Amino acid sequence: MKRILFFLLLLIYKNICWAQWHKLDGPNTGVVSTIGYNGSTLFAACKWPDGSASYYSNDFGNTWSNINLGLDPLDDIASFTTIGTTVFAATSQGKIFKSIDNGITWQLISTIPSSITNIKFIGNSLFVLGGYAIYKSIDFGQSWSIINYPVGLSQKMI
Numbered sequence: 001m002k003r004i005l006f007f008l009l010l011l012i013y014k015n016i017c018w019a020q021w022h023k024l025d026g027p028n029t030g031v032v033s034t035i036g037y038n039g040s041t042l043f044a045a046c047k048w049p050d051g052s053a054s055y056y057s058n059d060f061g062n063t064w065s066n067i068n069l070g071l072d073p074l075d076d077i078a079s080f081t082t083i084g085t086t087v088f089a090a091t092s093q094g095k096i097f098k099s100i101d102n103g104i105t106w107q108l109i110s111t112i113p114s115s116i117t118n119i120k121f122i123g124n125s126l127f128v129l130g131g132y133a134i135y136k137s138i139d140f141g142q143s144w145s146i147i148n149y150p151v152g153l154s155q156k157m158i
Helices: 002-018
Strands: 031-038 041-048 051-057 066-069 077-083 086-090 094-097 109-111 116-122 126-128 133-137 145-147
Touching: 031 086, 041 077, 041 086, 077 145, 086 116, 094 116
Parallel strands: 077 116
Antiparallel strands: 031 041, 041 051, 051 066, 077 086, 086 094, 094 109, 116 126, 126 133, 133 145
């Protein structure tokens, strides 16, 4: 009897966990390489062999609109981060963009001399992982200082 109850509970638990995820329709182009959010707005960056594109959705992923950053076709968004109503996007070519209207319009605010793999807002600072250094900005990306991380620490570990 205990064994039957255990398997019944396991089956119910499995169905509850599985039901929490469902596939969104779109954006239907390329491979989604990174996602971000700000409130109910989702951001997605997509890649394919000869280019890239970025999209936003204001309705939790039901419909998607193109983000026009004016990027070179081979430059792609590596990461998104938000602080309040401001959204930041960092590209693999070292460009950092800012949007104050939830992704409708974007402004190039700075460029670092390195490929960017991640951008995060922590506390009162903006951090970028690029090349073999961590860059820190205390003025929302207008200027950057380099924070070297310990020798032997792989970029993949951060």
